[in-house]
Structure formats: structure tokens, C-alpha cells
Amino acid sequence: MGMKGTGKWTVQQAAELSIAAPTVAASLDISVKWQKELFSNVEVDTTQSPYLFKCQLYDLTGVPPERQKIMVKGSLLKDDADWSKVGVKEGQKLMMMGTADEIVKAPEKSPVFAEDMPEEEQAVAVGHSAGLVNLGHTCYMNSTVQCLHSVPELKSALINYPPPNRSNSVDQSSHSLTVATRELFNDLDKNVRPVAPMRFLTALRSKYPQFAQLHNGVYMQQDAEECWTQLLFTLSLSLKSPSSSEDSDTLKRLFGVDLVSRVHCAESGEESTETESVYSLKCHISHEVNHLHEGLKHDLKSVLEKSSPALGRSAIYTKDSRINDLPRYLTIQFVRFFWKRKTNQKVKILRKVDYPLVLEVYDLCSDDLRKRLEVPRRVLRDEEGKKAGLKTTENSSTSKDNDVKMTDAEGTSNGSGDSSTSAPVEGPPEKEKQLTGIYDLVAVLTHKGRSADSGQYVAWVKQENGKWILFDDENLVLQREDDITRLSGGGDWHMAYICMYKARDVSI
Numbered sequence: 330m331g332m333k334g335t336g337k338w339t340v341q342q343a344a345e346l347s348i349a350a351p352t353v354a355a356s357l358d359i360s361v362k363w364q365k366e367l368f369s370n371v372e373v374d375t376t377q378s379p380y381l382f383k384c385q386l387y388d389l390t391g392v393p394p395e396r397q398k399i400m401v402k403g404s405l406l407k408d409d410a411d412w413s414k415v416g417v418k419e420g421q422k423l424m425m426m427g428t429a430d431e432i433v434k435a436p437e438k439s440p441v442f443a444e445d446m447p448e449e450e451q452a453v454a455v456g457h458s459a460g461l462v463n464l465g466h467t468c469y470m471n472s473t474v475q476c477l478h479s480v481p482e483l484k485s486a487l488i489n490y491p492p493p494n495r496s497n498s499v500d501q502s503s504h505s506l507t508v509a510t511r512e513l514f515n516d517l518d519k520n521v522r523p524v525a526p527m528r529f530l531t532a533l534r535s536k537y538p539q540f541a542q543l544h545n546g547v548y549m550q551q552d553a554e555e556c557w558t559q560l561l562f563t564l565s566l567s568l569k570s571p572s573s574s575e576d577s578d579t580l581k582r583l584f585g586v587d588l589v590s591r592v593h594c595a596e597s598g599e600e601s602t603e604t605e606s607v608y609s610l611k612c613h614i615s616h617e618v619n620h621l622h623e624g625l626k627h628d629l630k631s632v633l634e635k636s637s638p639a640l641g642r643s644a645i646y647t648k649d650s651r652i653n654d655l656p657r658y659l660t661i662q663f664v665r666f667f668w669k670r671k672t673n674q675k676v677k678i679l680r681k682v683d684y685p686l687v688l689e690v691y692d693l694c695s696d697d698l699r700k701r702l703e704v705p706r707r708v709l710r711d712e713e714g715k716k717a718g719l720k721t722t723e724n725s726s727t728s729k730d731n732d733v734k735m736t737d738a739e740g741t742s743n744g745s746g747d748s749s750t751s752a753p754v755e756g757p758p759e760k761e762k763q764l765t766g767i768y769d770l771v772a773v774l775t776h777k778g779r780s781a782d783s784g785q786y787v788a789w790v791k792q793e794n795g796k797w798i799l800f801d802d803e804n805l806v807l808q809r810e811d812d813i814t815r816l817s818g819g820g821d822w823h824m825a826y827i828c829m830y831k832a833r834d835v836s837i
Contacts, residue, residue, distance in 0.1 A: 359417060361399075363390050363425045375412040383408070388525070391429035398426040430522050459520040460803035464530055468786045468802055469553040470540070473560065474526065475788035475800040476772040476829055478514050480658060486568050486579045487511040499567050502536040507567035509533075510560070523803035536563060552675075553774055553786045554662055554827060561608050584608045587654035588629075589695050594646045597639040604653070609660040609827075614678045621661065621684040621828075625693060651695035655764050658771075659688070659830040665776070665818075677779050681819030684770075686810070688830050691766040698766075705763035708835045760836035768830030775816050775823035787823060789813055 355375050361368045368389055373382055383394035399406040401415055401423060417423070458478065461471040477483060490507055499507075509532040516524045534541035537559050542549045565580035578585070590603045612624030629650040637644035661684075669676040691702060771791045778784015788800040789808060797808040818824035 357417070357419045359420065360422045361386060361389075361425050362422060363392070363427075366390075367422075373412075373417065375417075378408060379406050379410050379412070379415075380408040382406075386425060390425075390427075391522075392425070392427040393430065396427040400424045400426075458517040460523040460800055460805050461517075462523045462525040463802040464525065464527065465548050466550040467526075467530060467548075469551045469556050470530065470533065471526070471802050472774050472786040472788040472800065473553050473556045474510075474513065474517075474529070475790055476774050476827070477557075477560070478517055479772055479790045479792075479829075480583065482579075482583055482657065483564075484514050484518075487514060487564075490568060492570065502532070503563045503567055506532040506536045506560070506563050510564065533560070550783050552666070553776070557660075557774070557827060558608070565608075580608070581606065581656075583657050584660055585654075585656050586610060586652060586659070588650045589653040590648050590650040592646050592648050594637055594639075594644050596644050597637050599637060599639050599646075603648075609662050611662055611664050612682065613664045614680050614682055616680075618680075618682055621663075621682060621688070624663075624682060625661070625690075629693060651698075652690060652693050653695045653698055655690070655694075655698070655766065655832065657764075657832050659690070659768050659832070661828045661830070663818075663825055663827070665824070665826060666780075675780055677776075679818055679820065679824070681817050682825075683817045684814070684825060684828055686770045686814060688768040688770070689766065690768065694766060702764070702766045705765045705835050705837060706767075708763075708837060709765045709767070709833065712835065762834045763837045764832045764834050767833040769833055770813065770828060771831045772829040773813060773816055773825050774827040774829075776826045777821070777823045779821075785823075786826070789816070 356372050358370045358372055361371050383397050386397060387394055487510060490511055509529040513526050513529045540551050568579040585606050585608060588605050592603055593600045610625055611628050612621055613628055618624040631648045633646050633648060634643050635646060665678045666675045773789040776784055776786050789797055790800060791797050797810060797813055799806040799808050816823050816825045
């Protein structure tokens with residue numbers, strides 16, 4: 330939902346903000362005079378608080394509810410007033426006073442802060458988009474949206490949705506959520522002032538009713554990881570082209586990780602190979618895990634019990650997995666919550682687990698993928714060496730270790746993949762981007778609190794200009810890069826729940 334000029338909120342949409350459970354609305358239409366404008370046929374739900382009515386006026390005028398002064402029979406309309414006692418009648422005209430949000434220009438020749446700039450200059454100087462209004466325990470949703478909104482390829486795919494020949498396999502609720510995501514991303518790009526994601530929230534709850542759960546008439550806090558997973562699943566269906574080519578699956582190309590696993594039973598000698606695709610890797614937290622890389626290694630090995638055809642009974646198998654194909658964006662979830670049967674609730678693991686700004690996954694890859702990464706890694710190493718003023722030799726590409734822990738990688742974590750410094754190569758002008766197995770951290774979704782269904786979720790997102798912004802609902806705060814790696818846990822402060830890394834690629 331946009332702001333000024335987007336039209337009035339319906340009673341149903343305004344009721345999404347209510348602290349009470351939805352009821353049958355007794356409504357009436359009134360008109361509101363504000364400055365030189367007259368808004369006619371403003372629908373009022375007299376079963377809801379006047380605060381919701383002020384939210385409708387906020388959408389029409391851009392005047393925040395706390396600045397609105399609405400006169401009714403010589404008295405100010407209070408947020409918690411009883412409509413039956415206020416005495417508003419059908420067709421009545423009310424007077425509202427208040428100023429809309431404005432970005433104030435700083436005086437000339439004085440220090441200029443980002444928040445004092447006009448919207449257009451602020452977007453360029455700070456390099457971030459708008460915040461999101463919390464519509465009542467929706468920080469889990471807002472933080473998820475802000476992280477995914479930072480993926481330009483996803484925004485491009487949404488701009489082209491729906492395709493001319495939309496697949497019949499996409500149901501209406503999935504279509505509505507995808508359109509709402511596209512419109513919300515568009516609103517975030519056009520605004521600096523906070524955006525109210527009412528349409529998106531309505532579509533999300535329609536598609537996945539668990540996000541509309543109520544407790545004592547109040548919408549409940551939800552798990553951000555579940556929101557992230559469900560949204561990506563829906564987009565994977567909607568944005569998949571009817572074409573049979575590999576490029577037709579947009580979400581898999583952007584976020585999909587292909588795993589190949591060797592499953593072995595020591596007792597029977599049975600061995601098989603399994604393949605699967607996932608949209609995130611897991612980092613389970615135990616007393617053995619102090620660093621993200623350790624957690625990923627542990628999770629790629631597992632023990633399972635299943636039926637053995639050779640033995641005719643259940644047996645123990647070991648499963649050893651490797652990454653067989655990498656995405657543009659690698660998503661990693663820290664499994665910090667588990668279900669405690671004694672208390673019948675989700676419990677949070679507070680243990681500190683460090684994670685890097687630059688993640689190297691080469692040693693987690695299959696032999697086949699390692700071979701495919703050799704040349705791109707050599708090109709990247711040479712490019713990094715040239716930037717550092719080092720000489721490269723042809724023989725440097727033949728190191729037996731297949732390369733190359735990038736010793737100065739962290740110093741170039743922008744991951745631009747610019748190949749302008751590489752030696753000229755004869756051939757077509759367009760070069761294909763190749764992944765290297767090296768990833769730069771671009772977003773962190775954190776949680777503060779002891780339970781997944783309570784506390785506060787926020788997003789820490791790296792902008793195109795290299796700066797980090799904390800998105801705490803409608804509040805945006807510039808961060809230092811050093812602050813980002815301090816979200817590793819160990820206390821009650823914000824700690825990483827989901828990390829998103831962007832692939833460092835080269836043109837070959």
C-alpha cells in the first residue's frame with residue numbers, strides 16, 4: 330500500500346491493523362476537509378477504534394495519525410474514543426488539521442545528514458529504499474521482504490510478471506501474492522518514507538493462513554524463516570517459465586543449491602547416490618560448532634535409519650553430501666530454535682556462532698563442481714592480484730590445491746565481478762558470468778528475544794554503494810561493516826538467523 334494519492338483504505342484493509350478479531354462492520358460514509366482538499370465518501374467502521382480511521386486518512390493525506398487533529402462537535406477525536414458516544418452521522422463533514430511528512434533541506438554550507446535531504450537526493454546519497462510500517466507483529470515479514478528486495482535479479486523477474494502465457498498451474502492465491510510482492514518492491518524503490526505493506530500482508534495471509542493466527546484477538550508474531558521459505562516457494566512456482574530450458578526456473582538459478590549424496594550402509598555394503606535441490610543450507614548449532622563453516626560441514630554429513638532391502642530390516646546408513654551446483658545467492662539458516670516438549674514451546678539456542686563477510690565453499694563442493702570452478706577461480710585470483718599490484722604467471726593456474734584461498738578476498742567484498750582488468754580475449758564481446766565458489770555477505774536477518782514467536786526481527790542489508798543499513802520496520806539506521814559480524818549470538822542482543830551471500834563471479 331502506497332501513501333499519498335493511492336486512494337482510501339477499505340474497512341477490510343484497515344481492520345488488518347486492529348487489535349481485535351475481525352467482526353461484521355457497521356459502517357457509514359462521511360467527508361473530511363483537510364487544507365484545500367475535500368475527501369468524500371470516506372468509509373468509517375464504527376465497530377473499530379478511531380485510530381484505524383486516522384490510518385485511512387494517513388493513506389489519503391500523508392499526515393501521520395499522531396499529527397492529526399480531527400474536530401467533531403467542537404472536540405478533538407481521540408484514538409480510543411467510542412464512536413457511539415462521538416455521535417458521527419452519515420454524510421457528516423469533519424475538519425482535519427495536520428501537516429504531511431516532509432524531508433527538510435539542511436541549511437546551505439552546513440553539515441548535511443542523509444535524513445535531512447530531499448527524497449531523491451537521499452536515495453542517491455544513502456543508497457537505500459524505504460522502510461516498512463509494522464502492521465501489528467509483522468516484523469518477521471518486513472525483515473524478510475527487505476532482505477529479498479535487495480536482490481536486483483529477483484526484482485527484474487517480478488517486473489516481467491505475469492508473462493503473456495501464464496501457466497495454469499499457478500493458483501489464484503499464488504498469483505495474488507506474486508503481484509503483491511512486485512508492487513511492494515516497486516513501492517519500496519519509489520519511496521523513502523515508510524511504506525504500509527497492507528496488500529502484501531493480506532495476500533500472504535490468504536495464501537498461508539498460519540500467518541493470520543490470532544491469540545486473544547491479536548495477530549501473533551510468526552517465524553521469519555517460515556515466511557522466507559513460503560514466499561520463495563510461491564515465487565518459484567509463479568516465476569517459472571513454461572519453457573523447458575534451465576534458465577526458465579528463475580528462483581532455482583538465483584537461490585537453488587543442488588546436492589549430491591552418497592548413502593552407504595556399512596552392515597550390508599549397500600551404496601547409492603541421491604540428488605536433491607534446496608533453497609538454503611542449514612547450520613545446526615551444537616557445542617562443537619563455533620563457526621559457520623564448521624556447522625555447514627557437520628550438516629552435510631548425517632546418520633539415518635531406513636529399511637535395507639539386502640538385510641530385510643531397518644539398518645543404519647551414513648549420508649555424505651556435497652554441493653553439486655551453486656546459486657547466485659546462497660542462503661544459510663542458523664537453526665537456533667527447537668521444540669521443547671516439556672514446556673511445549675520453541676526454545677532459542679543463544680550460543681555464539683561466528684560467520685564471515687566472505688564465505689568460501691570450495692571444499693564443500695563435489696569433485697565435478699570443483700573442476701568446473703578451477704578456471705573461474707584462476708581468473709578471479711589473477712584479477713585480484715592485478716588489483717593488488719602483483720604479477721601473475723601462467724604457471725600460477727596449475728596449483729594442485731585447485732586453489733586458492735583468496736587471501737585478500739575480504740578486502741574486495743563488493744563482488745562486482747568486473748573483468749575490465751583481465752587480459753583481452755578474442756571472441757564474442759559478450760562474456761558469460763561464471764561462479765567461483767566465493768560469496769560476499771549482502772544481508773543478515775536477525776532475531777532478538779528468547780522465542781521465535783516473540784521478540785523482534787530486523788534486516789541488515791548491504792546497499793549497492795557498499796554501505797550497510799539496518800531496517801527495523803520503518804526505522805532505518807546506517808551501520809558500520811564491523812557491526813555486522815557482531816551479530817553472531819552469545820547473549821540477548823540481535824543474532825543472525827538467516828544470512829544471504831552473493832556469488833563473486835568473473836566474466837569468461
